[in-house]
Amino acid sequence: MLEAFINVFAPAPMFFIFLGVLLGIVVGAIPGLGGAMLIALLLPVTFYMDSVLALMLLVSIYVGSVSGGLITAVMLKMPGTPSAVMTVLDGYPMAQQGRAGRALSLGIVASFVGGIVSWLFLALLSPPLADFALKFGPYELFTLVLMALVLIATIAEGTLVKGLLIALFGMAVAMVGPDASSGVMRLTFGVDGFSGGFSLLPVLLGVFVISQIIEDVLKKEVPIRQQGGKLTEFMPSAGDVRRHGSNVVRSSLIGTWIGVLPGVGSAIAAIVAYSTAKSFSKHPETFGTGEEAWVVAAEASNNASVNGALIPLITLGIPGSVIDAILIGALVIHNLQPGPLLFTNSPEIAYGVIAAALVANFMMAALMFAGVRPIARIATISRAYLFPTIIVCCVIGVYSLSNSMSSVWVMIVFGVLGFLFRRGGFPIGPFVLGYILAPLAEKQLRSGLMLYDGDLTPLLTRPISLFFVVLTLVLAIWPLVQARMKAR
Amino acid sequence: MKYLIEERRGEAICLLLLLATGIALLVGAAALPAPMFDPLGPAGLPRYIAYLMLVLLAVRLAALVREVGAETAERRRNMLGAGERGIPRAEGTDAPQFVKLLLVSLITLIYLAALTFGGIPFIWLTLVFLAALGAAMSDGSPRRLIAVAAIAVVLSFALTYIFTDVLSVVLPE
Numbered sequence: 001m002l003e004a005f006i007n008v009f010a011p012a013p014m015f016f017i018f019l020g021v022l023l024g025i026v027v028g029a030i031p032g033l034g035g036a037m038l039i040a041l042l043l044p045v046t047f048y049m050d051s052v053l054a055l056m057l058l059v060s061i062y063v064g065s066v067s068g069g070l071i072t073a074v075m076l077k078m079p080g081t082p083s084a085v086m087t088v089l090d091g092y093p094m095a096q097q098g099r100a101g102r103a104l105s106l107g108i109v110a111s112f113v114g115g116i117v118s119w120l121f122l123a124l125l126s127p128p129l130a131d132f133a134l135k136f137g138p139y140e141l142f143t144l145v146l147m148a149l150v151l152i153a154t155i156a157e158g159t160l161v162k163g164l165l166i167a168l169f170g171m172a173v174a175m176v177g178p179d180a181s182s183g184v185m186r187l188t189f190g191v192d193g194f195s196g197g198f199s200l201l202p203v204l205l206g207v208f209v210i211s212q213i214i215e216d217v218l219k220k221e222v223p224i225r226q227q228g229g230k231l232t233e234f235m236p237s238a239g240d241v242r243r244h245g246s247n248v249v250r251s252s253l254i255g256t257w258i259g260v261l262p263g264v265g266s267a268i269a270a271i272v273a274y275s276t277a278k279s280f281s282k283h284p285e286t287f288g289t290g291e292e293a294w295v296v297a298a299e300a301s302n303n304a305s306v307n308g309a310l311i312p313l314i315t316l317g318i319p320g321s322v323i324d325a326i327l328i329g330a331l332v333i334h335n336l337q338p339g340p341l342l343f344t345n346s347p348e349i350a351y352g353v354i355a356a357a358l359v360a361n362f363m364m365a366a367l368m369f370a371g372v373r374p375i376a377r378i379a380t381i382s383r384a385y386l387f388p389t390i391i392v393c394c395v396i397g398v399y400s401l402s403n404s405m406s407s408v409w410v411m412i413v414f415g416v417l418g419f420l421f422r423r424g425g426f427p428i429g430p431f432v433l434g435y436i437l438a439p440l441a442e443k444q445l446r447s448g449l450m451l452y453d454g455d456l457t458p459l460l461t462r463p464i465s466l467f468f469v470v471l472t473l474v475l476a477i478w479p480l481v482q483a484r485m486k487a488r
Numbered sequence: 489m490k491y492l493i494e495e496r497r498g499e500a501i502c503l504l505l506l507l508a509t510g511i512a513l514l515v516g517a518a519a520l521p522a523p524m525f526d527p528l529g530p531a532g533l534p535r536y537i538a539y540l541m542l543v544l545l546a547v548r549l550a551a552l553v554r555e556v557g558a559e560t561a562e563r564r565r566n567m568l569g570a571g572e573r574g575i576p577r578a579e580g581t582d583a584p585q586f587v588k589l590l591l592v593s594l595i596t597l598i599y600l601a602a603l604t605f606g607g608i609p610f611i612w613l614t615l616v617f618l619a620a621l622g623a624a625m626s627d628g629s630p631r632r633l634i635a636v637a638a639i640a641v642v643l644s645f646a647l648t649y650i651f652t653d654v655l656s657v658v659l660p661e
Contacts, residue, residue, distance in 0.1 A: 048656070161548045165506055168541045172509050175537070179530035186530050187516035217589045217625065384626035385639050388618045391596060392647060395603070400657040405604040412600065417505070424502035442533045446526045454527035 001123070004351035008056070008359055016057040017356055021363045024064020028084075029072045029375050030386075035065025037212060039326050040204040041390065043333060044397035051334040052348055056356035058330055059310070062323050063115065063360040066266050066306050067368060070107040070299055071375050074100055083266035083305075086274040086298035093290035106240065106292055107299040108368045110248050114300035115361035117252035118259065118307035123354050126343075130315040130350075133340035138448035139459050141316075143468035145441040148318050149434060150475045151261060160479045166426045170434025171441075173198055180439065181446055193406050200329045201401055202411035203435060205394045207428055208326075210415025213387050215422055247277055247293055248300045255301030259308020259320050266302040266309075266321065273301030307357055314342055314350050317440065322429045325436045496552060503552075507545055513538035591624045603660040610659045615644035 007013065027033045039058050046054035069084025074091035087107060094103035136144070149167050176187045177197020188194040251273035258269040277297035278284045287294065309320025317339030319325035331338045331349075342350045368375075398407045418428055452458050459465050513534045523529025599617040602608055622636030651657040 159548075159551075161544050161551070165541065165544050165548065168537050168544070169506055169509055171537050172513055172534070172541070175513070175534045181526065182521075182524055182530050184521060184530045186520060187513065187534060189512075189516060214589065214593075217592050218585050220585055382626065382632065384622045384632060384636055387625060388621040389639075389643055391621070392614055392618065392643070395600070396647065396651055396657065396659060399603075399660050400651070403658055405600070405660060408600060408603070412596075420498070420505065421502055423498035425499055426502055438533075442528075445533075446528050449528055450526045 001351050001354065004348065004355040007052075007348075008352065008355040012053060013056050013352075013356070014359070016053050017060045017360050018363055018367075020057040020060025021064040021360050021367055024061035024066075025068035025071075025364065025367055025371070025375060026064075027061075028065035028068020030381070033212075033386075035062050036323050036326060037209050037390075038065065039323060039330070040201075040208050041393055041397065043201055043204070043326070043330055044400050046330060047333055047401065051336060051346075052352045054334060055327075055330065055349055055353050058327055059353050059356050060360040060363070062327070063303075063306055063357065063364055064367075065323075066302050067108075067111045067299075067364050068375065069302075070104065070111065071368070071372055074103045074107065074295075075372075083270050083302035084298070085267060086270040087295055089274075089288050090291050090294040093288065094292070094295065097290050099290065102292070103290075103295055104372055105369075106244070107295050108365055109240075110244070110251070110296040110300040111303040111368075112361060112365040113248045114252040114255055114302070114304035115307060115364070116358075117249065117300075118256040118304035119354075119358050119361060121256050122307040122310055122357060126311055126315050126350070126354065129311065130340040130343045133316050134344075136340070136464065137462070138444040138451060139462060139465040140468070142441055142444035142448060143459060143465040143472065144316065144318060145437050145444065147468045147472040147475065149430075149437060149441075150472050160476075162426050163430045166421060166428075167430035167434035170431040170436075171438035173203065173431075174435045174438035180443060193410075198410060198414075199402065199407060200332065200436075202398050202407045203414050204326060204329060204432065205398060206411040206414025206416075207418035207431060209390060209394055210411060211418030211422060211428070213390065214415065214419040216383060216387070244293065244296045247280070247296050250280070251277060251297040251300035252304040255304025256308035258301070259305030260311050261320070266305040269305035269308075270298040270302040273297045303361075310353065310357060313338065314353060315340060317342075319433060319436065322432055325432050328436055496556060499552065503545060503549060506541060510538045510541040510545065513541070588624065592621060595620050595624060606661055610661060611644055611648045614647065615640050618643055 008017070023038060024035055027038045028035060039061055042058065042061070046057060049057070066083050070087055070091070073084040073087040074095050091103045091107065094100065150164075174197075176194050178184070178195070179186050185195060254273045254276060255266070255269040258272060259266070274294055274297050277293055278287060281291075281293060283291075305321070309324050312318040312320050313324045313327060317328065317337070319328055328338045331342075336342065336346055336349060394411060395408055398411050399405065401407070418431075421431065422428060448458070449456075459469060517531040517535040517538065520529070520531035520534075523532070595617065599613065599621075602613055603610070618640035619637050622640060623633055626632040626636055648659065652659055
């Protein structure tokens, strides 16, 4: 760990962390774009970079993008990212009351503290958790992936059935191409273009970037007005620590815990922390009127969820959020195996990510304090300038990895599919996680079957896999029980 | 079915797509060889995914029919109560925005087709694409069109330089 920290302070890592945080804050601030989009877009560029630097850049974008939403939420009444949705509710009223500076400073400090609290968990829990995970056999890993998939489908927006259906569709897409165990070509239907399967990058860029552009083109572009006034009261005082200290710590812990849960993400963390802060408040009626506590709760928790989500990513190879699923893709592109062996085989990556997450958090706070006004201005850039550039970058990125235009067409097809699913009310997150996790689930299940001579009973006799099976069943059945109880 | 298509068109299309995927998985799995090294074999997981998809599709379809039935009954009740006022239509997409999407799609498809078939250098094709797409997405004001043209020139040269000379990426020719 110490070595990773010494390395991270070299000029190159510092430059990429700075660049990542800056880019992340900017895309996080621009409504319609987001961290997932930028990270997917930059994946092909990182292919030409050193693995450690590439991962540092991507993790820094992640940290920056969750924070950037605060600026536009407060100053433009537009959540740049879904995680800033709750910040708008009280952040913008504060700006209208002439307290934009106050809302921003509290939000930045809360984000920073949230990041630090969750980083402590990341740094302290990850190595022992990875050691523990090394004891997992194939059935334990299979049931863990199964639980992650069900959890993702349960929590995703829309119904449980829709979430499960789209996750299964993602798994089906991952099945196309050579079977990893036998080398047999699967589901290619005689089409040569399918023989390599659907690569990660065209699928990701299609469902995240192209589908979002189609969706945004269908919406009318409205001119964005910035909340005026001077950014006074910009630095928090000692009194703020007394007033908001417990709220920040509580929200940070909530954010960390929710981040650890597979596929849940920062938006849910903000909603839960906001609701919890409300239930603890003596004046819940002030909700939505420009109350500082709500801004603090939402921002501390959404930033805390970033480091929380990195814990299952680097210890188990299970994505804590959609962005983490893309980060798993980045590891795979760099020929690295996400999971407990990362600490053993590539410690420079595992500890590098942990060190970069901390440094990125400091840079985020510094950049946000320094660049509120210009970043808010960037967020008003017309899409007539942005979207064509993004499409060209997608084309170059996908083409460069395969030297073939067929991958570009695959990206377009997945873009249209992503758009259709969005329109049909299907969440995109479970699709990506199903696509990423299916090969892992299949590999572990088949290894387990080979190990136990085709016997499935160890799924229920081994304590850890039994625990995950029971948890999976509870997660799948609970929404149905809840619906029944509501109906009564 | 009429209401299902009118009001739930988006979801109905997705369910059809998922149904087609489920059937394709079953057909594809049937053509795969028997298991060689493990009891599941290459066809195992695709087949189970297909079964699960079909069961869940049936569940969702049943729920959808129930929901649409309830909405239709509600609509009829409201129609009787509201008389001539009727019920406002569900929020849809503006026609001009839809035309804009068609235009954007057409420009993008032409660009990609030109890159696929080759013949025109990437830099010039990208310059024209950036300018045309930017103009199609803009509000048409002269100021914005000039900015779009300037950005197209700068970006096409800058992107080509960065990717070919700095990152040594082979671009479509």
